[in-house]
Amino acid sequence: MVTARAAATFEPVGRSAAAARGFVRDALLGWGLPEVVDDAVVLVSELVTNAVVHAGTAAEVHCLREEETVRIEVTDRHPERGLPSFAHVPTASSDRYADPDGEGGRGLLMCSALSSSWGVEYSAGQKTVWFRLPLPAHEAGTRYALPSLPGGELPEAAAPVRVGVVQVGEDGLVRSWNPDAEALFLHTAEQVLGLPWAELTVWPQATGAAAGLALTDTLRLARWEGTFGVRRATGPVEEVYGLQVRVRDTEGSASTLCLLVRENDRGVLRSPGGSAEQPAAVEPLDLLVGPANPDDLGELLQTIVERARDLLDADAAYLMLSTEDETEFEVRAATGLAAAGRRLAPIPNESGVGRYDSARLPTVHEDLAVRPTAAPLLIGTGLRSLITVPLKVEGRLTGSLGVAAAAPGRFDNEDALRLQFAADRIALALESARLAELERLRRGSLSFLVEASDLLAGTLEHEQTLALMAQMAVPTLSSWCAVYTTGEQGTGADLAFVLHEDEDRIDPLRALLDKTPAPDSSPAPGARFWTAPGERARTSGLADSPELSGLLGETVVLPLAARNRVIGLLVLGVGAGMRFRQEILELAEDLSRRAALALDNSRLYSERNATSQAFQRALLPPELPKIPGVEVEVFYQAAGEGNEVGGDFYDIFPIREGTYGFAIGDVCGTGPEAASVTGLARNSLRLLAREGLDAPQVLTRLNAAILDEGTRSRFLTLLYGELTPKADGSTALSLVCAGHPLPLRLRTDGQVDLAASPQPLLGVMDDLELTAEDLVLLPGEVLLCVTDGVTERREGLRMLGEDGLVQVLTGCTGLTAGAVSARVQRAVERFAPEPPSDDMAILTLRVPQQRQG
Secondary structure, three states: OEEEEEEEOOOOOOOOHHHHHHHHHHHHOOOOOOOHHHHHHHHHHHHHHHHHHHHHOOEEEEEEEEOOOOEEEEEEEEHHHHOOOHHHHHHHHOOOOOOOOOOOOOHHHHHHHHEEEEEEEEEEOOEEEEEEEOOOOOOOOOOEOOOOOOOOOOOOOOOOOOEEEEEEEOOOOEOOOOOOHHHHHHHOOHHHHOOOOHHHOOOOOOOOOHHHOOOOHOOOOOEEEEEEEEEEOOOOOOOEEEEEEEOOOOOOEEEEEEEEEEHHHHHHOOOOOOOOOOOOOOOOOOOOOOOOOHHHHHHHHHHHHHHHHHOOOOEEEEEEOOOOOOOOOEEEEOOOHHHHHHHOEEOOOHHHHOOOOOOOOOOOOOOOOOHHHHOOOHHOOOOOOOEEEEEEEEEOOOOOOEEEEEEOOOOOHHHHHHHHHHHHHHHHHEEEEEHHHHHHHHHHHHHHHHHHHHHHHOOHHHHHHHHHHHHHHHEEEEEEEEEEOOOOOOOOEEEEEEEOOOOOHHHEEEEHHHHHOOOOOOOOOEEEOHHHHHHHHHHHHOOOOOOOOOOOOOOOEEEEOOOOOOEEEEEEEOOOOOOOOOHHHHHHHHHHHHHHHHHHHHHHHHHHHEEEEEHHHHHOOOOOOOOOOOEEEEEEEEOOOOOOOOOEEEEEEEEEEOEEEEEEEEEEOHHHHHHHHHHHHHHHHHHOOOOOOOHHHHHHHHHHHHHHHHHHHHOOEEEEEEEOOOOOOEEEEEEEEEEEOOEEEEEEOOOOEEOOOEEEOOOOOOOOOOEEEEEEOOOOEEEEEEEHHHHOOOEOOOEEEHHHHHHHHHOOOOOOOHHHHHHHHHHHHHHOOOOOOEEEEEEEEOOOOOOOO
């Protein structure tokens, strides 16, 4: 026996399958049958898709409610497609109606698996596939708060009763106007089509259901009914009773269908048991006091749940909102519940394991002790009675409001309908505030990521990058953060950095993580939950310690992947009883991607910098030899960040017993290219000098070696000499100055003169004529040798030059070699406010004065 029927036709377009799913879902929920919705929607979706996509015809869907089953029929106009060739006679017990590995007949295979019976019927020009789903026994303790059925009294109406049908588009303009509307209001369809509906209506200011609701607000409600006025073409305003229903077409466009009768005929439309206009004896619920503040959604939601609890004299209340993809509910506000009860994981709102019961219908749970799984949020709270009502905007499920009490049987159908009416009035305001919050979060997320990118790009120091990652995560994303780094193959994660918003808890947290096996270095993208720290704290008895109490709540791990490998792990955690919101996890994933690249860059920089410095240190001479009777001091500074060796170089080395070679030179340019020539020159000088060649011969051979480098060669200025301490306390020198700044000699009376004459530089000409110049340094005299980084120190157009250096050296009479070198260095640095931009080398030789016996 059929007790209810619903039918709809869907055109052969891509959106029809989605529209059919919504039609079947609303029909079954309207009959109070949420238990069979999932299976019915899956089967109808497949069958309608076959009809409108594969068969290319319109599809008719019929839903028939029978005493113990629901029968659903899908009819198309393409009978020649028929069943697959291997199926002939359909029976409910056979599985031979479809090839599970092929496309054809998949809908019939699903019917066989999910329904109690099914079949295919043919008639002239059409084919119908039907299936039946058994109705499960009603869950004890739960009933749906639907309007009561009509009783023995029928509404009285003066004949004839005219029902005006007006359709108002999303833009508020009249889209259709039927003949009864013309008769009621004396406007023809041509006169009103395209006019704003607001111009034809007179809206009450503060009575009944209209109190606090504007016309535009009611047009956006899923359903509304009440009294208002419509302007007639002539005469007074006609007072009408209207029933408004929000609908969508197969293209997804929303509009409002208005059914209008004279106020005296209101019984024809008025819902049995009440309407949107509350009876005078029942006080309507108003969950908002004053205008809603869209800038503070949290405060708005908390106000609503507290008023809902107080107005219904309940013990607790909570409000859940849909996630951004509208597939799950998140608890956003609660009162009368423990903090841990507010932080459950998102709940599927209409399908899946652990779904939220009757998401689209107001529901009364008379006793949760009978069926505790109906409200996972309230398990263990001692609450027994519960009302849940949906929040809808334009037919979309946007949230759910629940009110609970400790006593069983506390709420009735009237309480649920009053709460539903109040929920309908606030749904649009809450959705607007939620969308505004999402927009603020998106803008804040973009600003956060831009700032994070700038900070991470501002350093190449590995340790500083680790610290920045943690500091950006805490407290913006989490209460605490830990960073692990992995080996070359992405294994062996080591704890590298730990940060907590409470500095006193950093050390206890690090100690706990040190004892906890590191999370797996899985390359799978996205956040995954990690329970090991909490388990370790419980098994070791530390969970209740003052240092860790309340520290460990939900913990997630995000891989730090860069250049196709996992180089580390970012671990984020919140306090006990808390959980991460989806928006925070998505933001953390964006941060982890940027941080991974910055961490990998800092790692590569550190490795290459260490390699570069190792090679550069190999180009520097070893520890300077101690020369009897001669003080030696060297200052060396390479230009460029991270450079230890540049184009300037120096060297002092033993040649033979009692004789030492010394050199100071300048290769054209700076950086690694110049340093490569530096290595060639320094090693060649040592080798050639120890072969017994004199100074001119050494430089001639070095010149040939430089020219042999071909296009890689660079010219070189070089001061090379040999020194031999004498028994009388003096030191004999043999010098060749090949294109280099001339050495200066400081006498004991303060006089400064040139110690050599200029000769051709190296690396330019094949044939060089070089001669050695002999010099004897007496006790107390100084030989100062510098590169052009000293003499060419500039400030604007001024240059220190040879004259400036002579002036500095004149004041160094009586100073040790180290003091002379330091004074020259200070003079160069103070000559201009900017740091030196060229390599600089200072070599100072001094013969100490003889001590008087």
